[in-house]
Ligand SMILES: Nc1ncnc2c1ncn2[C@@H]1O[C@H](COP(=O)(O)OP(=O)(O)OP(=O)(O)O)[C@@H](O)[C@H]1O
């Protein structure tokens with residue numbers, strides 16, 4: 001058994017849940033390779049096994065078949081070097097925001113002293129735009145602010161790997177885009193390997209180096225897109241012809257995964273040239 005040169009590697013992973021009605025195959029022969037400090041987004045139809053994948057990578061579950069490798073080690077149990085954030089930030093109401101961010105330090109072994117951890121927590125909160133809110137309770141923050149605090153909590157212990165399972169899914173479009181930019185800022189300051197589960201194709205293209213489209217259940221990697229938008233991405237980059245082309249490719253692949261398009265290799269419909277802006281005269285206005 002050779003070790004893995006990747007930060008995260010799945011080798012021919014299959015998983016089935018045991019249910020009363022019999023085995024439910026969810027993942028089938030799934031292989032993934034995610035290099036250190038890169039960002040991988042996973043998209044796929046609802047119920048195809050994306051959250052199952054995160055549980056296998058974090059070691060919360062073992063695959064029925066195949067291997068999961070993390071930082072050259074075979075994953076057989078939960079790993080403290082993994083940080084996680086979910087759609088629901090689940091902050092503890094009886095703790096302040098600062099104390100919530102510090103929570104993992106009480107669970108995970110770390111060489112950081114309490115004073116260092118607190119300094120780091122305050123710095124992370126400042127990075128995500130939450131300085132001044134350290135002593136507030138979660139209910140005093142908006143949904144987007146709570147998710148920012150949850151992101152700080154997921155990286156406070158300096159994990160090697162950050163797993164994000166639809167963390168921006170419940171937020172309005174503008175807050176979501178704001179948080180995408182916050183993610184870029186965080187990673188610029190603290191590079192780490194990220195695995196993001198999302199239903200938002202724009203989010204996947206804006207944040208990731210590679211986007212993996214899972215097939216319908218039982219899922220395998222149906223398509224891998226290398227995102228070639230240069231670093232220091234801006235939201236405007238999502239409106240370039242190249243980004244639009246990548247989004248169309250992903251949309252097509254999702255339709256194939258959903259069984260709504262017949263052929264994974266079918267050529268994409270030719271894009272119409274961009275429409276010329278139309279200036280309509282406003283009645284009564286000077287033209
Ligand atoms: N603990 C479990 N026991 C039995 N079946 C499960 C369990 N967890 C998930 N499943 C089933 O496995 C399948 C995949 O679930 P999973 O949560 O991984 O999907 P998903 O891709 O994350 O879906 P969504 O996009 O809706 O979040 C679903 O059919 C689900 O019902």
Ligand SMILES: [Mg+2]
Pocket residue numbers: 050051052
């Ligand atoms: Mg899920």
